[in-house]
Amino acid sequence: MIVGYPFSAVVGHDDLKLALLLNAVSPAIGGVLVRGEKGTAKSTVVRSLAALLPEVAVVAGCRFSCDPAAPDPSCPDGPHESGLSPQTRPARLVELPVGASEDRVAGSLDLERALTEGVKAFEPGLLAAAHRGVLYVDEVNLLHDHLVDLLLDAAAMGVAHVEREGVSVRHAARFLLVGTMNPEEGELRPQLLDRFGLAVEVRASRDPAERAEVVRRRLAFDADPAGYTGAYAAGERDLAQRIAAARERLPAVTLPDDALRGITAVCAAFDVEGMRADLVMARAAVALAAWEGRDEVTPGDVRTAARLALPHRRRRDPFDDPGQGLDEERLEQALSEALSPDDDSGDDAPDDGPDDDGPGGGGAPGGEPADAPPGEGGGTGGRRPESPGAPYRTRLLAPEAVGRGGPAGRRGRTTGESGRAAGARTPDGRLRRLDLPATLAAAAPHQRGRGRTGSGLVLRREDLREALREGRESNLVLFCVDASGSMAARTRMRAVKGAVLSLLLDAYQRRDKVGLVTFRGEEATVALPPTSSVELASGRLARLATGGRTPLAAGLRRAERVLAAERLRDPRRRPLLVVVTDGRHTSGPDPVITARRLAEVASVVVDCEHGPVRLGLAGRLAAALGGTAIRLEELAADHLAAVVRDVRKVA
Numbered sequence: 001m002i003v004g005y006p007f008s009a010v011v012g013h014d015d016l017k018l019a020l021l022l023n024a025v026s027p028a029i030g031g032v033l034v035r036g037e038k039g040t041a042k043s044t045v046v047r048s049l050a051a052l053l054p055e056v057a058v059v060a061g062c063r064f065s066c067d068p069a070a071p072d073p074s075c076p077d078g079p080h081e082s083g084l085s086p087q088t089r090p091a092r093l094v095e096l097p098v099g100a101s102e103d104r105v106a107g108s109l110d111l112e113r114a115l116t117e118g119v120k121a122f123e124p125g126l127l128a129a130a131h132r133g134v135l136y137v138d139e140v141n142l143l144h145d146h147l148v149d150l151l152l153d154a155a156a157m158g159v160a161h162v163e164r165e166g167v168s169v170r171h172a173a174r175f176l177l178v179g180t181m182n183p184e185e186g187e188l189r190p191q192l193l194d195r196f197g198l199a200v201e202v203r204a205s206r207d208p209a210e211r212a213e214v215v216r217r218r219l220a221f222d223a224d225p226a227g228y229t230g231a232y233a234a235g236e237r238d239l240a241q242r243i244a245a246a247r248e249r250l251p252a253v254t255l256p257d258d259a260l261r262g263i264t265a266v267c268a269a270f271d272v273e274g275m276r277a278d279l280v281m282a283r284a285a286v287a288l289a290a291w292e293g294r295d296e297v298t299p300g301d302v303r304t305a306a307r308l309a310l311p312h313r314r315r316r317d318p319f320d321d322p323g324q325g326l327d328e329e330r331l332e333q334a335l336s337e338a339l340s341p342d343d344d345s346g347d348d349a350p351d352d353g354p355d356d357d358g359p360g361g362g363g364a365p366g367g368e369p370a371d372a373p374p375g376e377g378g379g380t381g382g383r384r385p386e387s388p389g390a391p392y393r394t395r396l397l398a399p400e401a402v403g404r405g406g407p408a409g410r411r412g413r414t415t416g417e418s419g420r421a422a423g424a425r426t427p428d429g430r431l432r433r434l435d436l437p438a439t440l441a442a443a444a445p446h447q448r449g450r451g452r453t454g455s456g457l458v459l460r461r462e463d464l465r466e467a468l469r470e471g472r473e474s475n476l477v478l479f480c481v482d483a484s485g486s487m488a489a490r491t492r493m494r495a496v497k498g499a500v501l502s503l504l505l506d507a508y509q510r511r512d513k514v515g516l517v518t519f520r521g522e523e524a525t526v527a528l529p530p531t532s533s534v535e536l537a538s539g540r541l542a543r544l545a546t547g548g549r550t551p552l553a554a555g556l557r558r559a560e561r562v563l564a565a566e567r568l569r570d571p572r573r574r575p576l577l578v579v580v581t582d583g584r585h586t587s588g589p590d591p592v593i594t595a596r597r598l599a600e601v602a603s604v605v606v607d608c609e610h611g612p613v614r615l616g617l618a619g620r621l622a623a624a625l626g627g628t629a630i631r632l633e634e635l636a637a638d639h640l641a642a643v644v645r646d647v648r649k650v651a
């Protein structure tokens with residue numbers, strides 16, 4: 001048996017440890033998302049939790065961990081007789097590998113039994129194994145989309161529903177969801193983000209003494225795991241007992257009205273969506289009181305609960321760093337207002353506003369810098385970055401889907417003959433690609449009915465299944481942005497950044513890869529190599545230096561090279577080039593020649609020219625690119641959504 005690192009030996013990481021412990025006390029909180037750079041021992045801490053969890057009483061022989069006190073009525077191993085002697089086993093921490101197959105996660109049909117015995121036997125998957133325990137996903141931000149969907153369904157309903165190869169099975173799957181991720185590698189889908197009750201940011205300590213202690217303990221553990229663990233056994237036992245005691249105390253803990261008002265006031269002040277945040281905060285505050293051996297929630301509990309429950313759910317510009325902590329001042333203000341007795345429940349929190357998930361709402365991060373002088377910002381150096389204008393919902397920019405079925409839904413999924421297997425179906429015409437397991441599974445239950453006696457399978461036409469495959473129609477959106485003096489007029493650059501941020505947001509929601517090339521002075525630079533982390537992209541954009549001359553051709557050439565490299569690296573992605581420019585060039589060769597070489601690539605020119613006299617250079621550039629020009633102002637307007645479809649080219 002592998003000896004795990006003891007929880008009580010972990011140095012620092014106080015928020016993370018507290019978040020895990022609170023969930024251990026009250027699994028209804030809904031789990032923890034742990035964000036942090038590599039090498040911060042996130043996984044070690046998470047894995048060490050398992051040893052502290054109370055044992056679980058289960059029905060003997062049930063592979064779905066039914067609770068003897070309340071067995072799952074739909075348990076595939078059931079029905080269970082009442083009065084069976086229960087069995088206890090240690091709580092499980094089940095790891096879900098990001099590349100796992102759907103069968104492995106959701107479970108699968110035992111084909112052998114189906115074929116030989118004619119019964120539908122279900123082989124439980126990881127969701128079943130994690131029932132009443134912890135489901136841990138390391139690098140959860142890299143989880144395949146189809147697994148995210150499975151996970152969301154199970155987490156939302158507490159039930160895993162598996163339909164596969166003609167079998168339908170339903171079983172309870174309630175687990176503590178814990179995910180770790182390195183945000184530099186990309187963000188989570190918002191729906192999944194919302195599923196995590198608490199979120200904590202971890203970073204390695206900057207304190208040399210603490211770092212030394214971490215190293216010392218790790219070396220000691222590696223040298224003699226069993227001996228080291230033994231030294232912490234008493235500490236581990238204490239923690240486990242404290243969790244068990246807090247669990248027992250939990251139902252008796254009361255949440256006074258003023259504490260509840262504090263919770264709702266804080267949630268309103270931070271403009272969180274829906275009611276989940278309020279509930280999670282309430283549960284966390286109650287669990288914290290129980291953990292500390294109290295029977296009543298205090299304002300301090302509410303404060304701590306807010307710090308753990310809100311950072312990842314406050315409504316914000318998606319380009320804010322989701323890892324950044326809460327605005328403490330705002331938290332204190334909301335709390336003190338709610339907790340002061342003579343307060344007339346002052347309803348000064350912003351209203352829900354439109355109920356979409358658009359970025360329009362919630363405080364713009366940069367605010368409106370009114371202190372800026374109105375003049376032109378960028379002479380030569382011009383390194384003061386402009387804070388971007390608030391992003392707005394833009395039109396969809398997407399190249400034409402290449403697969404069959406077109407761009408279905410936001411994620412641009414298509415089904416067709418290539419891509420990963422995505423189930424089977426009855427063919428609607430001539431059978432093209434037989435799915436043998438699905439066909440056998442369809443035939444198996446009817447063998448007796450069809451009077452099979454010998455060894456051959458009685459197969460009928462209606463048993464035939466064809467494999468359905470699903471591929472992602474993913475895009476690469478490469479921005480090529482003029483950052484020269486001609487664009488640097490303060491308000492203009494703000495508008496440009498706002499537009500690019502909005503386009504980035506669109507790409508983010510579609511899970512596209514995004515890259516950024518900028519040009520100014522004499523040269524073009526790849527400000528951001530193609531990445532899935534929009535956070536990274538927006539950060540680079542916000543810090544973008546501006547000013548100098550305008551080497552438009554150099555910018556396009558750079559974009560051409562980036563696209564060529566990406567075509568080799570990831571040929572399935574369809575490129576879309578977005579050139580943000582007023583069309584002028586004041587250094588280097590004529591951009592039109594380079595532009596013609598890019599005519600193969602779908603492109604859009606965002607025309608930033610303004611003023612009474614217009615040269616129409618951006619339009620000329622767009623013509624050379626074989627793309628379309630859109631005026632910057634038009635980009636914000638919803639009614640133009642249709643225009644972009646004309647921009648698309650079939651790859």
Ligand SMILES: [Zn+2]
Pocket residue numbers: 059062063064065066071072075076077078080
């Ligand atoms: Zn059962």
